[in-house]
Amino acid sequence: MRVNxxxxxxxxxxxxxxxxxxxxxxxxxxxxxxxxxxxxFGIMLGIDVVTGAFTFGIAAAVVGIVxxxxxxxxxxxxxxxxxxVPGDDSSKKALLSKxxxxxx
Numbered sequence: 001m002r003v004n005x006x007x008x009x010x011x012x013x014x015x016x017x018x019x020x021x022x023x024x025x026x027x028x029x030x031x032x033x034x035x036x037x038x039x040x041f042g043i044m045l046g047i048d049v050v051t052g053a054f055t056f057g058i059a060a061a062v063v064g065i066v067x068x069x070x071x072x073x074x075x076x077x078x079x080x081x082x083x084x085v086p087g088d089d090s091s092k093k094a095l096l097s098k099x100x101x102x103x104x
Contacts, residue, residue, distance in 0.1 A: 001017070001019060001094055003016055003076075003086065003087075003095055005084040006085060006086075007082070007083050007084045016075065019072060021068050021069075021072045022068070024068045024071045024072075025068035028064050029041050029044035029048060032044060040071065044063075047063050073098075076095070077100070080101075085102070
């Protein structure tokens, strides 16, 4: 399911997927890089390097699976904290049903 988020201050619009992140599952920290989400790109890359170095990549794979489940939620939460609001009523309802606190 995708939701529409818009920032009324900067007049930017983003369409974001809610739920499991298949792109993070297959490509690790690269989706965060392509989205311009520097904070989570650095965190995921750092965790992958540190855990992968000591476990020959096994722990990095486990971390990648965990991040695939939570990355989209983290990304949407950061967008909402940076001033993005739902672009329409269906997006607002979808976010509320997934447990996000939405500003009016």
